Amino acid sequence: MDQTSAITGRQIAAARTLLGISQAELAVSARISIPTLKRMEASDGYATGMINNVAAVRSALETAGILFIDPNGNGPGVRLRDRQP
Template identity: 50%
Template sequence: MSEINQISGYQLAAARALIGIGQVELAEKASVSAPTLRRMESSEGEVKGMKNNVAAVVRALADLGVEFIEDGVRLKR
């Protein structure tokens, strides 16, 4: 899944939980504020936020081994 505008807030939260890091740590890795990440994760449906911030969080999660798939997440093989 390559379209960041199709990623949901629950997918971000699930991805973070899958790799076992906290919001503050992920926010730092993505260079966004923790409140911004909290708002993203609490989005119903598509993640709300500036596209560059969403892309930074998705990139940070991908760098940590997460792959976004349709309606979910998994660890890269």
């Protein structure tokens, strides 16, 4: 798995919740279909799909202010980047 894009379906769903955006909004931002995003979020473990699609979702979320937290003994996570005034 390419570690630059490896994220879990739960991280994607949690990130969307933090941002307050829908699956449709994220799909448009990442330039993928809604069914593709739904499959990614539903996967057990790392998001499945074409590597470029997973990378596009990760990039869209990071651009929107999400930081992905690598597994560090407590599992992977997400948080919002600090907003600079």
